[in-house]
Amino acid sequence: MKETILDYLRLGRAQTYPADWLLVLVPFLTGVDVPLIRVIAMSVFMFFVHIISFGENSLHDYIGG
Numbered sequence: 001m002k003e004t005i006l007d008y009l010r011l012g013r014a015q016t017y018p019a020d021w022l023l024v025l026v027p028f029l030t031g032v033d034v035p036l037i038r039v040i041a042m043s044v045f046m047f048f049v050h051i052i053s054f055g056e057n058s059l060h061d062y063i064g065g
Contacts, residue, residue, distance in 0.1 A: 020046040 024042055027034045 020050055 021043075023046060024034075024039055
């Protein structure tokens, strides 16, 4: 049972990155004019924050078994 719960937690963390894209999609969907450089900077920032926070958890899960 323990392995199944850990597998679900790992899958949940892997699926959270698309939710970060809401920071970019919501202004476009509401018609707010956002400069392209800001979209690129936000995308890179979101990617690194996601990798640092959730990637570290996944690494600990892998090492811990």
